Amino acid sequence: MTLTIGYYPGCSGAGTSVEYDQSTRAVCARLGVTLRDVPDWSCCGSTPAHTVNHVLSAALSARNLELAAQAGLEVVTTPCPSCLANLRIAGHKMEQPAFRDDVRALLETECETLAETKSTLQVMVEEVGLDEVQARVTKPLAGLRVACYYGCIMNRPPEVMQFDDPEHPMAMDNLLTACGAEVVPFPLKVECCGAAAGMPRKDIVAELSGRLLDTAAGLGVDAIATACPLCQMNLDLRQGQANAARGTRHAIPVFYFTQLMGLAMGLSAREVGLSKLVVNPKPCLERAGLL
Amino acid sequence: MRIGVFVCHCGSNIAATVDCPSVAEAAKLFPDVVFATDTMYACSEPGQDGIIQAIKEHRLDGCVVASCSPRMHEPTFRRALERAGLNRYMLEMANIREHVSWIGKNKELNTGKATELVRIAAEKLRLNTPLFANQFDVTKRVLVIGGGVAGIQAALDCADAGIQVIMVERETSIGGKMAKLDKTFPTVDCSSCILGPKMVDVAQHPNITLYAASEVEEISGYVGNFDVKVRRKATYVNWASCTGCGLCMEKCPSKKSHDAFNEGVATTTAINIPFPQAIPKKAAINPEFCMKLQKGKCGVCAKVCPTKCIDFEQQDTIVSEKVGAIVAATGYDLFDWTVYGQYGAGRYPDVVTSLQYERMMNASGPTSGHIQRPSDGREPKRVVFIQCVGSRDKSVNRPYCSGFCCMYTAKQAVLTKDHIPDSDSYVFYMDIRSPGKGYDEFTRRAQEQYGVQYVRGRVSMVYPKGDVLVVRGADTLAGTQVEVEADLVVLAVGVEASKGAAHLAEKLRISYDQYGFFMESHPKLKPVETNTAGVYLAGCSQGPKDIPTSVGQGSAAAAKVLTLFAKDKLESDPQVSSVNQNRCVGCLKCTMTCPFGAIKDVKDRAGNTKAEVIETVCQGCGICTVTCPHGAIQLQHFTDNQILAEVNALCQPELEF
DSSP, X not given: OXXXXXXXXXXXXXXXXXXXXHHHHHHHHXXXXXXXXXXXXXXXXXXXXXXXXXXXXXXXXXXXHHHHHHTTOSEEEESOHHHHHHHHHHHHHTTSHHHHHHHXXXXXSOOOOXXXXXEHHHIIIIIIXXXXXXXXXXXXXXXXXXXXXXXXXXXXXXXXXXXXOSSSOOHHHHHXXXXXXXXXXXXXXXXOXXXXXXXXXXXXXXXXXXXXHHHXXXXXXXXXXXXXXXXXXXXXXXXXXXXXXXXXXXXXXXXXXXXXXXXXTTOOTTTTTGGGOSSOOHHHHHHTTOO | OOEEEEEEOTTTTTTTTSOHHHHHHXXXXXXXXXXXXXXXXXTSHHHHXXXXXXXXXXXXXXXXXXXXXXXXHHHHHHHHHHHTTOOGGGEEEEEOIIIIITTOOOHHHHHHHHHHHHHHHHHHHTTOOOOOOOEEEOOOEEEEEOOSHHHHHHHHHHHHTTOEEEEEOSSSSSOTTGGGOSEETTTTEEHHHHHHHHHHHHHHOTTEEEEOSEEEEEEEEETXXXXXXEEEOOOSBOTTTOXXXXXXXXXXXXXXXXXXXXXXXXEEOSEEOSSTTOSSOOOEEOTTTOHHHHHSOOOHHHHHOXXXXXXXXXXXXXXXXXXXXXXXXXXXXXOOGGGOGGGTTTOOTTEEEHHHHHHHHOTXXXXXXXXXXXXXXXXXXXXXXXXXXXXXXXXXTBOSOOSSHHHHHHHHHHHHHHHOTTOXXXXXXXXXXOOSTTHHHHHHHHHHTSOOEEEXXXXXXXXXETTEEEEEEEETTTTEEEXXXXXXXXXXXXXXXXXXXXXXXXXXXXXXXXXXXXOOSBTTTBSSBOSSXXXXXXXXXXXXXXXXXXXXXXXXXXXXXXXXXXXXXXXXXXXXXXXXXXXXXXXXXXXHHOTTOOEXXXXXXXXXXXXXXXXXXXXXXOHHHHHOTTSOEEETTSOHHHHXXXXXXXXXXXXXX
16 A cells, blocks of 8 residues: 555644654554655644634644645644644634635735645545555454543534544444454443543543543453543543542553554554553553463 | 505504605606505505595596505405405505515615505506406315324314315324324323224215325316325235235234334334224235245235235226315424434434334333333333434424424323333423423423423433443533433434425425425414415424324314315416417417416317417416417416516606606
């Protein structure tokens, strides 16, 4: 498979979720997908930008999409759903001429052509395809019971995202099934983990993430797969806080879906950055015979 | 010609934004206008008397009434003219209410526009000629489409009055949705006990011909003389000899057929009688599931049938009927709730619709009236009802209220307590809408006497946890989130127009709204009439309705039919096309463009081809008049010259003053 596609790692990809970035790049390389970083990319503004000013937020995203287009990239993929939301909403809003003029004034460029944005999950399912993924699997994840957790913004708002079912997404379920995992129907797959409330009110995150962990544990899963740096952090890094607040003793490893895909394709623990996970993934991987 | 102009104030409806006296003053200068005045209410008795008096006093030949839409009061003023001895078609109306005063606030501009409209009307009136209606016979038979409770009521009322009734029902039995219900609110009396006798009456009434498993194929003709073709669908059973013994059902090996009557709660056999009280009680084969029809092997039913009435070769047949009036009572269907991902979109077996729940509670239902969870057959101890599923929700294009769900939800909650005394029921609601007689008392009783927990708020999510369903929602009165672990979730699914309603409306040439409900002629004053003469509405085909209202409307539609049939002859509308035989060259282009087949070709005495209009078929649409290359065909009351006079009046307002 030869596919060249723009890549926007996002700030968390360069910081808190380096293992997501690292495993995405490694899996893409294994699948024959060439990722070309958007030259001189900058932050999408994340939540702070769009809560303050929509034009500013869109301008930050439009800058990146214009740079990508100038570099000849028609499609840009990002693993982070928050970056995805900002980039796609910017593209969506720029279709209104008045809004577009405001952004142009701020950027002092024409914004003639903007690249389209797709999540890495969407690229895997639509551009690469489940058959291609399955063909690359060398170490099927057989015996690994996984709950796929998409988070609340992965496919929302649906009219902007135009991908998968916003209430009952199946893209990650299908991908990991193709990798041989036993994917359980996880009813809370689009519920909120508490997101950035972890800063001012960690009790909220402990409660919301705790519910997710309880439900996953109730389904007897070995691991949770995520597609969002913030979800991963809340479920993994704050799992101890949730346990302490709710009197539970969960020890469920929380992977990025790209890490599990990498393992199934024969990549090493180091190549997919397993050492960055807080809840030790080793016991469950060993039980399933994957390490 | 001597023309009189009457400018109506309509109280303040017009006068608030139109200077009526100055419109009348301006009209005095128009050609042929010999009298003009303003009047407070032209349609009132003194208003009409004023018009009649003026006609006599000023020897008027025609009148312009500047008031509301002709849809509202044209018949009123036409009658007034007739009382004054004028022909009814010597009236013109200028709509200065809907077209002027209600839509503009600038009094000066409005007054100018009203004056122009009056001038247009006066110019047309100068070319009006008296027209006279022809009379034609009425076929005193009525077609009732749909055999639900509304259609049944209309059919029985007409039949009791001595009118021949043709009833067409799509399913293999009449009874409609009401036949599926367990009990009815607010009296909690058995639905089939009160409907059943009426269904039997339909079967036994000498004046009613019932075509079940049939659909209306084609309708042509006009009020008093409709020609209807009915498609009798193949049931693969000769109903003339079927006795309804049910032996075929016992022996049919294809036991996994979809059971439409039981809303899919259970399965049935490929050959079946939908329910014990079915009318007509005849078996029919569902070809999708019949092994003989699908694979060519089986035929068990044909072997066991004591009257040998199974006919695998049966084809659809078409029967023609002549009727004078039609009652459309096609009912409703349930909204497809699976668009709601948050309720599981159909993934969870223990989330059921309200109609499925009726079948589960019904003693003649698949569980013999024992409420059981579809997933494991366990008796539910905690039932959650979610209201407004597909009602009052713009996001699924159903902004309207389905009207009766609040009531049946309360009824189902009460019945749940009766069936399972140690159960708890929760109702998530937006508002409790119970304006009928004894209705609010009933919902109160559900809460106070039966202890049903009403939670005001929407449900955000239903998800499985072990073998129960967690229902998460908001309690907007307490301002908190609530979670209820339910054994069974019942969705109060909203009403939508019956499948194929829009298609039927086009056959009937009646209007329907954006949701497929048939449009009544006037939302308040003509609730069962349509804009097509001779076609009437009953029941949910016009909009969501409960049983008493549907029955009331069925009787109302019957009364309208009887009113129509009280006359032996009907008058045809003279506002139809007519051919000037001297000008017609016999090209017959008009016959090709006429959508109603109202123009035929004839030979004149010299043997030349000419077009001729069948007056009773012509609807007066005017398409032929723009088709005719010679202007030989003219629509009476709307001739080319009359329309051009209007255009001239508008485009050259200064001329001829």
